[in-house]
Amino acid sequence: MTLFAIKLRPWIAIALALSLAACASSGGPLVSPGPNPAGGDLRIDSEMEWSRYSDRRSQWWTMDGQQLNLLYLIPAVRPGEYIFLGRRQTTRRPDGPFFQPGMRADELRDLIVDGLLAAGLVGVQATDLRPDDFGGREGLRFEMSMTNQAGLKYQGMAAAFEHDDRLALALFMAPSEYYYPRDAAKVARMLDSLRLE
């Protein structure tokens, strides 16, 4: 029995579950080491092989399964769009984590962190926000730590840059135990190579 009624947001769980279920299916197109398309005009140089899954607006890359390593790539978040689920801004919910052109680097970081929190991750902490260059475009990088709802600790890294009033975004997440340390340096170099062509 609670003091107040609790409002659940089932659409978050459903959308995530559907996305992740798609990733969990066996076998997607293989990403080979070298330059690769990452959706739209976005390109990234991979240092290892990945399985790739995609929908209309994003790509999900994994090596060992999405709960063990996940590289999430979105070539173009449009103005007013929710970065993770493509949910458009409405007048009913004007304060959500929606992208707007011209946001400061720390506002973009908050957008990503708040979006991950809204998607069900716990205690998302961002560190080392810093500027970076992505093929001549000014952008940002930062690292993250968080846990899933079962308490498993994860680490992550993010890269983002604005282009043509849209946001290109890459997120990598993996468990702190073994998987993140194993691949972090390689994935960091991959994020360095993000660019539009």
Add this chain to the structure above:
Amino acid sequence: MKAQPCIRLCLATGLLALLTACASRAPVRDIAPGSEPLAGTDEAELWYAMERAEIELKRSPFRVRDPALNDYVRKVACEVANDYCKDLRVYVMNVPQFNASMAPNGMMLVWTGALLRMRDEAELASVLGHEVGHFTAQHSLKQWRRMKDISSLLGAFQLLAYGAGVPDAAMLGALAGYAAIFKYSRDQEREADRLGFAALTGDGYDPQAAVDIWARMLREENTRRYGRPTPIFSSHPETEERLADVRAAAAAVPNTPQERHRDEYRAATRPYLPGWLEAELARRAYDASILVIGELLADAPPEDRGLLTFYLGEAHRRRGRNDDRANAAQLYARAVSMPGVPADAWREHGFALRAAGNTAVARDALQRYLALAPRAEDRAFVQRELDKLGGVP
């Protein structure tokens, strides 16, 4: 042609009569302090499920593990629970909304969003008294039985209705069943409100504390432009009704005690205030946050006003509507002159000055930020902004 409406009416009327008559009349046990359900009963089954859930809860990443805060909340819970103290296990959960809950086996959860919104121990006692009321009145068990009754009835009724070729009546019956469950829940909440209020005043706390917190909740609820529950399908009474009830109850208390224990509450919760304010903003419900932080600021002691002024500025900046940015700039400028302001206020003050074209003072403010927070996680980003501003390094 006229028979079908008659059948529908009869079925619907019959169902409503059954729902009214069929509330579980099974007696609940005498819940003496320290007692447990008898083995083999439905209550024992319910407790077992709750105990399994509690094992999971103990591992939850949402749990605040700091013993000092948990001990303090437990101490207040024990004051309103009296002899039932030994039946309670209190868990503070890092969830930035106003709520608390009580399981039938004595597992009590208190959310940090509730602790942020309270001003003193009397308000905390008011909320915990409500939860203890659920425990002593065995509401979960009664509600569980009620739901089982209604589910069985609905199943039989819908079978009959579909068999009789009146699917509309079956659907109407389902709606009536749900409405009956929710009404029962609302009645239990009203009873818990009464029990909580009695515990509050019985322990010598100021009854006005209950009025203050419900009035505050109503103001916050009124900032919501979406997600309001439909009264007939709501598990809780409307906040207006609860406020009116508690206000009447407080007015009827003779020789009103005045004890609020504000200093004790602040000492126990102050270390968490910055983190709770960050979590509040991360909800991205800025109309509510502006109200919550603004009211906290109005009630705050001088040493907390710098912190709260900064976060009020943050809520305005992040909302970013109309003149929010200008309001934020004014709040940052005010905050940096106050004691206890976080270093982040200098960063935001610097960015606001830069946006206003005051380059030289903006540079000073950003440098002040980096001096106060030499290991700031966004140091590289701020340094780049400083480089763009030019001037003397």
